[in-house]
Amino acid sequence: MEAEGTAHRGDQHVTTAYRKLLEGWGELVKCLCCPFLCLQAGPIAVVDQGWVAVLTRFGVYERVLPPGMYVYNCISQSLQKVCMKMQVIEIPRQAAMTRDNLSVTVDAVTFVTVVDAARAVFQVADYLHAVKTLAASTLLRVIGEHDLQEIFRDRSKINDRLTQTMQGKTAGWGLQVAGVEMRDITIPEAMQRAMAQIAEANREADAKVIVAEGQRKAAFIFADAAEAMERQPMSLQLQWFETLRQISAEKNSTVIVPDSVVSSLGGLGVPGRSSGPGPKAMSTPGQPQCQGGV
Template structure:
């Protein structure tokens, strides 16, 4: 016999962690023994839908929201096992159940969005702090190198003065050490 489908309408379901969601599904089934299905139950299609709807509420009700959102296939498989265990006695075989949609309340969507934003901000802070740590390590190494060579510090001072003086719109008054002329002479000889 051919596989039939039955839509399980959207229904409000409460998860184990008391969060109300809307869920709907579709069930694919096949009548293996038509004579048994007719004799054992009045309307097997209606019964399959009702059992699936009830099993959906039971399985989701025993699961936390994170599990429901991430493990749809497992939820659907658990529902299939429950429904199939009942319907097999009627001669009806459940081929599969697919959860079509899980909709969260608006406030829950906002809370999840806030959580995701907080996670992104956390990662950004971590990346920034790692960059600042590397920069401070580089500055420390540069300071150590400059400390090893006093002439390098003075050369750096002269480079800074030259950079500042290159902008004609700036007027800067600098106090230079008295030995700056001697440094310039030394650098000129080298």
């Protein structure tokens, strides 16, 4: 055991010496390139606004460099730039099966922002590919938990659930999912025709219900009117006479009125009523003549 420990310490000393030698060579190269820095030549890196650079020394993480210009040791250090702006990731079209066993094709998009560059670099090999794969699998699973009608009706709620699920799984990668949106949901053409027929049948059924409801209300109104006329028989006679007046106004003709109707109007003070037995004649200026007979 002591021999193994001694050998290990010896390897560490050799490694440390080799690292110092490489760092020295890198510093020498950096000094030699100083006259060319104005031309942005040599071990120089420019980090643009909206980006950061993850600095490592011999593969070990050191720090995150904000936007700016940096001179680094090209032998011992390396830089990896990471975009901190919101990125739009297209999710390939997915053929999914709904809970009611209907086939749909879904097209979606994901909005992602890197909030921790070090995690995005070291926790996952390719965070863009990882997000795309995770979003596709999550989309298939969530679609399978809903009926087709729910997917069309509650699309915003499904988008919110996709976003929450993605955020919970990508937080450890240093990412923030701003949203997952289903842009298009395609169903087979035969299913589209069937849904159109169902919608048309529903509209026709609603129209029939509305007509039936109107007829029911009209029946109640007519029943109330019939009861009122039954309590006041004279109102029915007046209504009948008003109908005759309207008919005679449309055509220049004579309307024959039974004696029973004329006599029933005697108490109303209608002008033109004759007394005595026999046919009765009623006339109004400007109106066709109405004669009564047995």
